[in-house]
Amino acid sequence: EIVLTQSPATLSVSPGERATLSCRASQSVNNNLAWYQQKPGQAPRLLIFGASTRATGIPARFSGSGSGTEFTLTISSLLSEDFAVYYCQQYNKWPLTFGGGTKVEIK
Amino acid sequence: EVQLVESGGGLVQPGGSLRLSCAASGFSFSNYWMSWVRQTPGKGLEWVASIKEDGSDKYYGDSVKGRFTISRDNAKNSLYLQMNSLRAEDTAVYYCARDEYRFWTSWGQGTLVTVSS
Numbered sequence: 106e107i108v109l110t111q112s113p114a115t116l117s118v119s120p121g122e123r124a125t126l127s128c129r130a131s132q133s134v135n136n137n138l139a140w141y142q143q144k145p146g147q148a149p150r151l152l153i154f155g156a157s158t159r160a161t162g163i164p165a166r167f168s169g170s171g172s173g174t175e176f177t178l179t180i181s182s183l184l185s186e187d188f189a190v191y192y193c194q195q196y197n198k199w200p201l202t203f204g205g206g207t208k209v210e211i212k
Numbered sequence: 213e214v215q216l217v218e219s220g221g222g223l224v225q226p227g228g229s230l231r232l233s234c235a236a237s238g239f240s241f242s243n244y245w246m247s248w249v250r251q252t253p254g255k256g257l258e259w260v261a262s263i264k265e266d267g268s269d270k271y272y273g274d275s276v277k278g279r280f281t282i283s284r285d286n287a288k289n290s291l292y293l294q295m296n297s298l299r300a301e302d303t304a305v306y307y308c309a310r311d312e313y314r315f316w317t318s319w320g321q322g323t324l325v326t327v328s329s
Contacts, residue, residue: 106274139315141257148307148319149257160317192257196314200273201259 107131107195109204117212124180126207128193133173137197140169140178143206144189152191153178183209214238214318216308221323228298228327234291234308234320242266242286245311248293250304251322258304261293262311275301298327 108131118124128138136156141149151160153169156176166181180187188211193204220232232248248260261272261282270282281294291308303326309316 137314143257148322149316150319151315151317154312154315194257194259194315199271201262201314203257203259206256 106200107134107198107202109193109195109202111191111193111204111207113207114205115208115210117210118183119212120183120185122183122212124183124187124209126178126180126191126209128171128176128178128204130174130176130195134195134197136172137195138169138171138176139194139196140167141192141194142187142189143192149192180209185211214310216310216318216320218306218308218320218323221306221325223326223328224298225329226299226327229294229296230298230325232293232295232306232308232323232325236289236291236308236310239310239318241284241289245314246282246284246291247309247311247316248282248291249307249309249316249319250302251307252301252304260306262314263291295325298325300327303327 110129112127138156140153143149157169168179170177190206190208192206215237217235224230247262251257263270263282279297283292305322305324307322308320310318
């Protein structure tokens with residue numbers, strides 16, 4: 106099983122600042138990595154797939170990068186609606202696995 | 213508009229069974245892989261199972277293999293999860309999700325399963 110480790114667990118950021126979230130895989134997943142945003146009481150929302158391709162309707166302030174085992178999700182300038190939990194997910198190999206999540210909170 | 217509506221959750225005793233359903237609309241259901249993903253209370257996400265468009269191929273997470281069965285009825289635009297030998301650690305919100313290529317663009321609102329005596 107591919108283990109995804111997200112860091113930090115919690116990120117405190119002020120509105121308007123940049124947020125950088127990390128996801129590390131225990132073995133290469135090539136670029137088969139997705140990022141999701143989840144707010145309390147809601148289902149996850151796909152942000153990024155293929156490590157760097159934004160999903161339909163996702164604002165340009167969200168960007169993904171990386172390949173192999175190291176990946177980054179960057180939110181260039183945080184808006185109030187961006188405070189949420191973010192998960193990475195690999196789909197390179199069964200079983201499909203998620204990281205433990207990064208909570209982005211208001212500083 | 214894609215809609216996925218789960219049902220069938222509830223309280224069940226350890227060792228019991230439950231069948232979840234997911235009603236799909238707004239897209240051509242028979243053209244998509246479908247999956248179940250769960251989220252334990254206050255914790256993260258865990259993929260449970262996936263099924264191919266025609267039901268001929270299925271994959272399961274290790275924690276549910278041999279106990280859960282995913283199935284679908286394309287004539288009814290419906291996805292199912294039969295859960296047997298339930299354990300306390302199966303307590304979670306279960307989401308139905310539409311696959312793109314083993315990631316998920318559309319999710320239901322989830323149904324809560326509680327396993328407790």
